[in-house]
Amino acid sequence: MKKQFMATxxxxxxxxxxxxxxxxxxxxxxxxxxxxxxALVELSKDFEEKSGHKMSFEFVPWPNFADRMLNxxxxxxxxxxxxxxxxxxxxxxxxxGHYVKLNxxxxxxxxxxxxxxxxxxxxxxxxxxxxxxxxxxxxxGDVVGWTYRKDWFERPxxxxxxxxKYGRDLGVPATLAELKDIAEFFEGRDIxxxxxxxxxxxxxRGSEGITMGVxxxxxxxxxxxxxxxxPYEMEGFxxxxxxxxxxxxxxxxxDVGPPPGSSNWYMGENIDAYKSGQVALQMxxxxxxxxxxxxxxxxxxxxxxxxxxxxxAGQFAQLGGQGISVVAYSSKQDAALEYIKWxxxxxxxxxxxxLGGYSALKAVVEDPGFASSQPYxxxxxxxxxIVKDFWAEPAYADLLLxxxxxxxxxxxxxxxxxxxxxxxxxxxxxxxxxxxxxx
Amino acid sequence: MTDASMDKIARATPAPMARRIRGLSxxxxxxxxxxxxxFLLLAVNxxxxxxxxxxxxxxxxxxxxxxxxxxxxxxxxxxxLSDSGIWSTMQATAHFLIWTIVLQVLxxxxxxxxxxxxxxxxxxWTTIIVLPMMLSPxxxxxxxxxxxxxxxxxxxxxxxxxxxxxxxxxSMIGDVNLAPWAIxxxxxxxxxxxxxxxxxxxxxxxxxSIYEAxxxxxxxxxxxxxxxxxxxxxxxxxxxVLFRGIENFKMFDLVVQLTGGGPGNTTTLTSIDLxxxxxERWRTGYSSAYAVILxxxxxxxxxxxxxxxxxxxxx
Numbered sequence: 224m225k226k227q228f229m230a231t232x233x234x235x236x237x238x239x240x241x242x243x244x245x246x247x248x249x250x251x252x253x254x255x256x257x258x259x260x261x262a263l264v265e266l267s268k269d270f271e272e273k274s275g276h277k278m279s280f281e282f283v284p285w286p287n288f289a290d291r292m293l294n295x296x297x298x299x300x301x302x303x304x305x306x307x308x309x310x311x312x313x314x315x316x317x318x319x320g321h322y323v324k325l326n327x328x329x330x331x332x333x334x335x336x337x338x339x340x341x342x343x344x345x346x347x348x349x350x351x352x353x354x355x356x357x358x359x360x361x362x363x364g365d366v367v368g369w370t371y372r373k374d375w376f377e378r379p380x381x382x383x384x385x386x387x388k389y390g391r392d393l394g395v396p397a398t399l400a401e402l403k404d405i406a407e408f409f410e411g412r413d414i415x416x417x418x419x420x421x422x423x424x425x426x427x428r429g430s431e432g433i434t435m436g437v438x439x440x441x442x443x444x445x446x447x448x449x450x451x452x453x454p455y456e457m458e459g460f461x462x463x464x465x466x467x468x469x470x471x472x473x474x475x476x477x478d479v480g481p482p483p484g485s486s487n488w489y490m491g492e493n494i495d496a497y498k499s500g501q502v503a504l505q506m507x508x509x510x511x512x513x514x515x516x517x518x519x520x521x522x523x524x525x526x527x528x529x530x531x532x533x534x535x536a537g538q539f540a541q542l543g544g545q546g547i548s549v550v551a552y553s554s555k556q557d558a559a560l561e562y563i564k565w566x567x568x569x570x571x572x573x574x575x576x577x578l579g580g581y582s583a584l585k586a587v588v589e590d591p592g593f594a595s596s597q598p599y600x601x602x603x604x605x606x607x608x609i610v611k612d613f614w615a616e617p618a619y620a621d622l623l624l625x626x627x628x629x630x631x632x633x634x635x636x637x638x639x640x641x642x643x644x645x646x647x648x649x650x651x652x653x654x655x656x657x658x659x660x661x662x
Numbered sequence: 663m664t665d666a667s668m669d670k671i672a673r674a675t676p677a678p679m680a681r682r683i684r685g686l687s688x689x690x691x692x693x694x695x696x697x698x699x700x701f702l703l704l705a706v707n708x709x710x711x712x713x714x715x716x717x718x719x720x721x722x723x724x725x726x727x728x729x730x731x732x733x734x735x736x737x738x739x740x741x742x743l744s745d746s747g748i749w750s751t752m753q754a755t756a757h758f759l760i761w762t763i764v765l766q767v768l769x770x771x772x773x774x775x776x777x778x779x780x781x782x783x784x785x786x787w788t789t790i791i792v793l794p795m796m797l798s799p800x801x802x803x804x805x806x807x808x809x810x811x812x813x814x815x816x817x818x819x820x821x822x823x824x825x826x827x828x829x830x831x832x833s834m835i836g837d838v839n840l841a842p843w844a845i846x847x848x849x850x851x852x853x854x855x856x857x858x859x860x861x862x863x864x865x866x867x868x869x870x871s872i873y874e875a876x877x878x879x880x881x882x883x884x885x886x887x888x889x890x891x892x893x894x895x896x897x898x899x900x901x902x903v904l905f906r907g908i909e910n911f912k913m914f915d916l917v918v919q920l921t922g923g924g925p926g927n928t929t930t931l932t933s934i935d936l937x938x939x940x941x942e943r944w945r946t947g948y949s950s951a952y953a954v955i956l957x958x959x960x961x962x963x964x965x966x967x968x969x970x971x972x973x974x975x976x977x
Contacts, residue, residue, distance in 0.1 A: 290941060297725045297944070319728060418813075418830075428924035483812035486836030486925050501813075617726070621943045628747075628927060636838045636926025658721070 247275040248558035253292055253303035254545075256282035257490075259363055259510050262578040269574070270565045276558050285490060286430050293620065296321040296550070304553040305562060307362050307545045310346045315617040316548060317350035322358040323549040328560055329357060334567050340364060342610045343583035347546030352615065359546025360563050361583035363510070366530075366606040367439050367541040369402070370497060370515055371395070371504045373527035375414060384408075395529045399443055399472060402504070402532050406480030409503035421480035422504035423493040424473075428631045431623055432489035434613065436506055437473045437630050438541045442611050443534025444469025455656050462645035465536050470641040472534075474634045480504075486635050497521060508543040509606060512599040513579040528602040530609060542610035544581070618659050625651040711957075718951035725944035738951035748952075750927060751935045757842055758849075758917075758931060759910050763903055765850045770857025771899065775891075777858070778865045788862075792855040799852070803919025806848040810834040810920075835921050838928045845917050845929050849910065857902045864898025865891070897975045904967055911960055932956055 252267070254260050260282045267278045281302060283291045289309065295302055296316070308316060316322040325348075329335065336344045336357060343361035350358055375381060376393050385393035389404050396402040406421030413419075425436025438446070445465020450456035460466075482501050485492065490507055497505040498518050516522045531540035547566065549559040565571060572584040576596075581603060582588065594601045614622045626648060633644035656662040686694075718738055722731035742748055777788055794802065809817040810833070818829035834844040868891065876886050914933045917923065923930035923938075936956065940949035 293725065293944075294941065297727070299727075315725065319726060427922070429918070429922040483830045484810070484815075484833040484836055486833060487922050620725075621945070624938060624943055631924055632926035635836070635924060636928055638838075638926055 246558075247277065248304075248555045249277045249279060250304045250555055250558050250562060251279045251281055251302060252305040252307065252547075252562075253281045253283075253295070254307040255288045256284045257510065258514050259580050262575070262580045265578055266571070266575055266580065267562075269571070270562055274558070274561055274565065276561070278562075286427075289430060289620070296552075299552045301550075301552050301554060303550050304555045304559040305547055306550050307547045308359070309545055310542060311613050311615045311619040311623070313347065313350045313358055313546070314615045314619060317356070317358045318617045320551055321548075323551050323556060323560075325357045325360065325549070325563070326355070328563070332564050332567075334360070334564070338585055340583045340585060340588065340607055342542065342607055343544060343546075346542050346610065346612045346615075347544060347583075350615065359548040360567055361544075362547040362566070363544045364581040364583040364588075364603070364607055365508045365510050365543030365545075366603070366610050367435065367506060367543060368509050368512075368531060368602055368606045369504055369506055369529050370512065371405075371527050371529065372502075372521070372525065374525040375409070375419075375503055376527070395527065396532045399440060399476075399532050399534045403472070403476050403479065406476060406504060410479055414500075417500060419500065420482040420496075420502050422476065422506065423481055423485060423488060423496040423502045424476060424506045425489055425493070426477065426481070426485055426631070426635055427487050427489035427492075428627060428635070429487075430489070431613075431627065432487075433630050433634065434623060434626045435489075435508075435541050435543070437470065437634065438611070438613065439506065439531045439539075440473040440476070440534065441466055441469040442539035442541070443531070443536055444472060445534075445536035448614060455662050457649045457652055461649050461652065462642065466645055467641045469534065470630070470633065470645060473630075474637075474641065477634050509581060509599065509603050510543070512603070513597070516598060524598075526598075528599040530602055530606040539609050539611045540606050542612040544583070616659070616661075618655050621655045622652055625655065714950045715954055717947050718954050720947040722947040722950075723944050724946045731947065734947065738948045739955070741948065742952055742955060747927065748932075748935065751930050751932050754842065754927070754929060755911065755931045758846060758913065758929075759907060761843075761846045762849045762853070762910050763906050765846065766854045766857045766906055767899060767903060769850065770854045770902065771861045771895075773854065773858040774861035774865055777862055791858060794852045795855045797852070799915040800919050802848060802852050803916045806844075806851075806920055807835065810844055812836075836925055838925050841921050841925055841928050845920055848920060849913070849916060852916070853906060853909075857906060860898050860902040860905070861895060864895035867898075868894045893977075897971065900967075900971045900974060904964065904971065907967075908960065908964065911956075 252263070254263070260280065264278075264280060270276070271278055289312075292303070292306065292308060293312070293315075294300075296306070296308075296319070306316075306322070308322075313322075317324070336348060336355070339348075339361045343364050344357075345352060347361045348357045348359045350356055382393045385391075385405075385408055388408065391401075393405070393408075396405055402422070408421070409419055410421040411418060425432045427433055445463055446469055447460040447463070447466075448457070450460055481488070482496055485496070488496070490511070493505045493507050494511055494514070496502045497507075497515070498521055500520060512528060515526050531538065547563060549556055549563065553559055566575075567584075569584060569586045572582040572587045573590075576582045576587050576593075587593065588604060588607075594604060613619070613626075616622065629644045629648045629651070632638045633641060639647075653662060717731075719733060719735060720731040721734050721738075723729065773791060777784060777791070806817075809815050812818050812830045812833045815829070815834075817834065818832065821827065821832075822829040832840065834840045872890055872894075873886060876890060881889070912933045913931055914937065917929055917931055918934060921929040923934045936949055936952050939945050939952055943949075
């Protein structure tokens with residue numbers, strides 16, 4: 224409470240002093256080390272020019288990002304003035320006092336969350352969810368989608384063989400079951416003298432990989448995190464018959480689709496497998512699409528994109544992406560808020576999209592020219608309309624690790640049954656919420 | 663120190679300090695010299711240990727600075743000792759520990775025995791053999807990941823060459839049956855040279871005269887090996903086992919790099935599990951209890967082993 228009060232005072236002080244700070248500061252922005260971060264460095268040059276502040280960046284590779292940055296926040300470190308933290312950190316960031324609450328600042332600067340894609344506001348900014356308490360500005364919209372080798376799909380001999388085998392055209396799958404057929408069709412196939420495989424999917428064990436992958440199957444088969452009528456009641460929702468079927472589907476996809484040795488793959492490995500021509504399909508976050516288009520081997524029209532296909536219970540996709548927050552331990556909060564004000568401007572957001580950053584601003588994505596501005600733009604819009612996210616509770620790391628263990632143990636190691644894995648997950652999550660005092 | 667240098671130091675000591683020191687007893691002076699080391703030891707080793715023991719009786723979580731830690735008594739210890747997951751990580755650790763030690767001692771001793779025979783290029787071969795242990799474990803883990811890659815990995819091709827199997831038909835780090843062996847092979851490759859060096863030191867410490875006497879007594883090479891070489895090198899072998907045992911009990915980097923503890927929990931060793939509890943799940947109190955249990959286990963086993971080692975040396 225004391226920290227929140229201090230943060231509010233700091234915000235107030237900034238507002239009283241006016242939007243432009245007199246003193247040039249050296250601001251550090253912390254984020255993951257990936258392509259969009261490079262785009263942000265480029266974008267931020269404009270801020271440096273206009274504000275006189277100097278921007279420094281601390282980028283950490285994804286597998287270590289959460290470890291490194293949560294350590295920093297938990298220890299009250301002053302390394303980061305601005306944090307583009309993962310969406311699931313928002314609960315912990317808010318409740319532990321790591322982030323500055325931005326409501327007063329938004330009101331004073333006429334920044335309204337109505338201007339952003341609703342799913343990104345809920346996913347990246349709000350805590351508690353569904354309440355108008357904002358701890359971040361949506362910075363980078365992201366969602367899991369699929370990339371496929373359009374050039375392979377268009378080959379007449381493959382189309383004919385596929386039609387003969389499955390009785391339908393080889394094209395973008397409408398359902399997850401169709402996707403599995405395609406993965407199976409390409410598995411071990413010889414294309415241009417090379418053995419290729421079906422689909423690169425998320426299987427990583429150490430951080431969040433397999434969870435970010437399996438949820439794309441679970442959601443579409445009927446998995447729910449909790450009883451919509453009774454928060455934290457998980458029995459029958461996490462381990463519902465549909466959820467069990469979804470988990471079995473993901474294991475079946477792992478058993479037929481990916482290249483050998485892909486038992487611990489996440490974003491980077493999937494990108495490598497796809498760009499090197501090993502796989503016909505890859506599951507990955509949308510952030511990779513600009514890089515795919517620019518790649519000499521698979522870009523320039525050779526690749527296509529589609530949202531996560533539907534399952535028996537609907538069509539959903541795992542939300543990725545992040546919001547940008549001001550770190551409560553920063554001594555340069557005024558300058559950090561200045562950065563957020565600058566970043567929220569429509570022209571900066573438009574430039575952000577041009578550079579390869581996925582803007583969450585409606586003015587950008589609802590622009591008539593947006594859908595045709597890039598080959599993947601429409602898929603991004605379609606995908607952002609069907610997102611669901613993992614728990615964003617303060618205990619998210621606990622919840623995530625439990626899921627990583629249970630799912631990896633069943634899908635990759637082949638231990639037990641899907642029902643046992645999900646029953647075990649309910650047990651572990653129940654203990655975690657009991658420890659948290661929420662059950 | 664000679665009398666002359668003592669006089670020199672005494673003359674160089676400023677008069678006021680000399681007066682102050684002269685008033686102190688030898689015991690006090692000794693304490694003054696030892697105090698900084700004791701202070702450092704207390705600050706860096708003893709205090710954290712006591713603090714960890716204290717935390718192990720609470721539900722403290724370092725990522726919840728706003729929440730008061732509650733005293734939970736022995737609950738953390740009860741939960742750990744009744745957790746089947748922790749027992750399976752203990753089993754994985756025991757499997758890794760036993761096999762790496764067995765293989766490293768056997769191969770290391772054999773290499774040392776060969777290197778101890780004087781031959782041309784002896785020094786060059788020694789240098790080549792010890793190269794792996796000079797690498798960083800993270801680097802070793804990384805390149806063994808490539809070696810084990812089913813489609814392009816050299817390891818799979820070598821196995822395929824000898825067995826006729828398809829290299830892409832098995833995955834050393836993705837298969838529950840093979841992954842424990844994958845980490846054992848990589849660790850053995852890296853640390854066998856260390857064991858070899860210790861064994862070599864042991865072999866070179868045996869005087870030639872003993873073998874000459876055995877030759878005079880017409881003892882066969884086989885007999886010399888079992889009745890002279892092995893008993894005299896045994897303390898060194900046991901030392902190597904102690905070092906590798908302690909090191910591998912806390913093995914982390916190589917395995918994380920290679921398998922991440924997977925598939926499932928197959929290669930999740932206790933140190934990896936402890937790190938997850940402490941710095942990913944942030945269950946500080948629980949992980950403190952876990953650390954205390956591991957500390958007591960290692961300390962107890964090492965104490966018994968050191969006693970045995972002392973007895974062997976005294977023989």
